[in-house]
Amino acid sequence: MNVDxxxxxxxxxxxxxxxxxxxxxxxxxxxxxxxxxxFAVKDGxxxxxxxxxxxxNFIAIKKIDAKKKVVSPxxxxxxxxxxxxxxxEQELALKQAGVPYLEILANGGGILSTVEATRNTPExxxxxxxxxxxxxxxxxxxxxLEAKSGYGLDRDTELKQLRVVKKxxxxxxxxxxxxxxxxxxxxxTYRGKEERFLQKMTSLLDDINTEKLAEYVDIFCETGxxxxxxSHKFLLEAKRKGFGLKxxxxxxxxxxxxxxxxxxxxxxxxxxxxISDEGIKRLSDTNTVAVLLPGTTFYLGKDQYAPAxxxxxxxxxxxxxxxxxxxxxxxxxxxxxxxxxxxxLKMSPEEIWxxxxxxxxxxxxxxxxxxxLDVGRKADFVIWNIPNYQYLxxxxxxxHAASVxxxxxxxxxxxxxxxx
Ligand code: NIG
Ligand code: FE
Numbered sequence: 043m044n045v046d047x048x049x050x051x052x053x054x055x056x057x058x059x060x061x062x063x064x065x066x067x068x069x070x071x072x073x074x075x076x077x078x079x080x081f082a083v084k085d086g087x088x089x090x091x092x093x094x095x096x097x098x099n100f101i102a103i104k105k106i107d108a109k110k111k112v113v114s115p116x117x118x119x120x121x122x123x124x125x126x127x128x129x130x131e132q133e134l135a136l137k138q139a140g141v142p143y144l145e146i147l148a149n150g151g152g153i154l155s156t157v158e159a160t161r162n163t164p165e166x167x168x169x170x171x172x173x174x175x176x177x178x179x180x181x182x183x184x185x186x187l188e189a190k191s192g193y194g195l196d197r198d199t200e201l202k203q204l205r206v207v208k209k210x211x212x213x214x215x216x217x218x219x220x221x222x223x224x225x226x227x228x229x230x231t232y233r234g235k236e237e238r239f240l241q242k243m244t245s246l247l248d249d250i251n252t253e254k255l256a257e258y259v260d261i262f263c264e265t266g267x268x269x270x271x272x273s274h275k276f277l278l279e280a281k282r283k284g285f286g287l288k289x290x291x292x293x294x295x296x297x298x299x300x301x302x303x304x305x306x307x308x309x310x311x312x313x314x315x316x317i318s319d320e321g322i323k324r325l326s327d328t329n330t331v332a333v334l335l336p337g338t339t340f341y342l343g344k345d346q347y348a349p350a351x352x353x354x355x356x357x358x359x360x361x362x363x364x365x366x367x368x369x370x371x372x373x374x375x376x377x378x379x380x381x382x383x384x385x386x387l388k389m390s391p392e393e394i395w396x397x398x399x400x401x402x403x404x405x406x407x408x409x410x411x412x413x414x415l416d417v418g419r420k421a422d423f424v425i426w427n428i429p430n431y432q433y434l435x436x437x438x439x440x441x442h443a444a445s446v447x448x449x450x451x452x453x454x455x456x457x458x459x460x461x462x
Contacts, residue, residue, distance in 0.1 A: 043092070046082040047421070047450050048102035049095045054080035055109035056431050058396050060414045064359035065396050066403035071354075073392040075431060079113075083421040086449035092419055107225045111444060112431055115415050116185025116216075116229035116388040116422035117376045120405035121312050121333050121363035123286075123376055125172045125206045126220075128159025130368050143342055143370060144294060152194070153227040156368050160193035160203065160448050166342050175366065176210060176218075178374040181454050183443045185216050185422040186412040188363075188404065190260055192223030195239075197246055215448045216422075219406040220251050221258040221288060225268050225276055240272055240273035240347050247283050248309035251400065258309065260288040270297050277306050292317045293338075304328045310405040312363070315339060315348045324348070326357035331405040334397075335365040336382035342370055345452050350387035361401040362394065381438035391432040 057063070065072075080097050082090040090100070111164035138144055146152040160168070173187075179187060189207045194200035200222065207220045217326055224243030234240035250256050256341065259280040263273040265322040277287050286309045291299025293313035300321030310342075311325065312333040325332055334348045354360055362379050365371040371378075376398060383389045403413030411420055424445045428434050446454040 043082075043100050045082040045084045045089055045100050045102050046096055046444060047104050047106065048080065048100050049106040049108055050080035050097045051110060052079040052094065052108040052113045053077065053429070054112045054431055055081070055415070056112065056114035056395055058115065058400040058414055060400060060409065060416065064331050064361070064401050065353065066326070066359045067357040069114040070360060070393045070396050070401070071390055073395055073431070081415065083450035088415060088417050088419050088421050088423060091415065092376060097317065098254065103173045108425055112426040112428050113400045113425050114395065114426065115413055116446065116448065117183045117192060118389050118402035118406070118408065118412050119179060119187040119363050119366070119376050120185050120310065120361055120402040121189055121335060123192060123367035124187070124190050124200070125168055125174055125191070125203045126156050126160050126193045126367065126368055127163030127168060127171070128156060130155060133369065134234070137343060146266070147227060148266055150230055152369050154230065155191045155228065157227065159197050160327050161196070161199045165206060168202070168238050168331040169209055170384070172206055172210060173213070175374055179366070179376070180216065180446055181443065182375050182377050182441055183446055184376055185446065185448045186406070188219040188221055188258070188406045190221040190223040191256070192226030192260070195224065195227060195229045200246060201249065201253075201255065203260070204250065208255060215376060215451065215453060217408065219258065219408065221260050222246070222256040222285075223260040223262070225261040227262065227267060236272065240254050240268070240276055244276060244279050247280055247285070251283060253398050258286040258355070259325055260290060262290040262295060263297055263302070264290065265295045265297065270299065270302060272298065274302055274306075275310070277302070278315055281306060288312060292360070296321070300325050300332070303330050309407055310361070313338070314347070314353075315344070315346060317349065317353070322353050322356045322358060325353070331359045331361050333363050333402070333405050334383070335363055335371065337373055338371040340367045340382055340386065341372065347386045350383070350389055354389070354393065357406065359401055360397055361394070361405040362397040363402060363405070377434060377442060378439060380435045384435035391435055394435055395431060421447060423447050427456070
């Protein structure tokens with residue numbers, strides 16, 4: 043049989059399972075590991091998957107000896123704030139002095155300082171900057187991700203951010219799911235006029251639809267930002283207009299964001315550090331994915347992490363993401379998130395691999411395209427320099443990716459560093 047690519051001698055092939063719903067409870071801890079595996083790629087899709095001893099039937103344009111390494115689906119990062127101007131290193135000192143995240147924001151810093159920088163950065167420069175972050179993500183094994191707007195808070199800048207995401211999608215073979223996060227903070231000029239600001243952001247939905255600039259909407263539901271009632275109103279209107287729903291929920295205070303997400307049939311509820319028992323129960327009754335962001339808790343210097351074990355045991359579908367952004371989690375490294383999930387969320391290696399592949403694909407509606415390696419699926423995969431799948435979360439803070447493939451094509455290779 044003629045194929046484009048044959049990859050063989052795989053020590054462990056990580057095979058997350060595709061079910062009709064995101065993986066929940068015990069299912070999250072079940073991961074199929076195929077030893078001495080091989081697979082073939084034709085026209086960007088996996089055309090055969092089996093044992094390394096069976097490859098003599100194939101004539102391949104290119105053959106890769108995986109040398110007993112571990113191979114997994116490309117990682118899926120379902121929550122990033124990829125596109126923004128400037129940076130906020132000056133906030134580190136404030137954080138060290140113990141100034142709370144929401145206080146920095148209330149004083150016009152935090153998100154609002156990035157808004158200022160993003161408004162002042164031309165589209166071309168935003169693209170250039172986002173490309174660097176995106177390429178770093180890819181180098182850590184990501185082949186599908188989500189990217190939010192939310193650093194414009196006005197019509198032109200929000201649309202500018204979303205157009206940057208669209209452009210990046212054209213420039214790279216990887217898939218980027220776009221989310222409109224207009225209600226991310228209240229601009230200083232709208233203090234006391236929150237309803238008017240929300241109306242203004244809601245009025246952008248038609249333009250975003252017409253230009254096909256986003257599949258999802260999101261809102262920061264938090265004390266001092268948007269209330270549960272305001273979040274409900276905005277999300278309901280977006281749902282009516284055909285958008286998928288996401289919500290920054292119960293990050294600092296338990297306002298009931300998880301319950302709202304479950305009630306509205308949101309695709310995901312994200313953060314959930316302060317989720318209530320009722321919120322956990324409501325999420326478990328639905329397919330709304332709980333996207334946990336342990337990098338953010340770590341970076342904000344907090345001790346209390348999202349109650350992942352409680353959520354998994356209750357039957358909620360859990361996924362993991364970086365939350366890459368210039369304020370509360372400045373890292374593109376999904377592998378670091380996997381280590382934090384092991385150390386701080388007490389998740390097992392099997393749960394972690396499922397949470398960064400198939401469940402994170404579910405969290406952005408990409409379950410039919412990403413997160414699983416199987417015949418007929420897009421050949422997005424990573425070859426890892428690790429002896430077994432348990433090793434990755436254990437050895438933290440470095441890059442274990444040897445090479446990253448998207449649609450059967452090499453898009454990043456560690457040796458690039460040496461040959462450049
Ligand atoms: O997910 N919580 C709100 N938004 C981002 C932080 C954005 C920022 O600080 O710039 C988050 O953590
Ligand atoms: Fe976020």
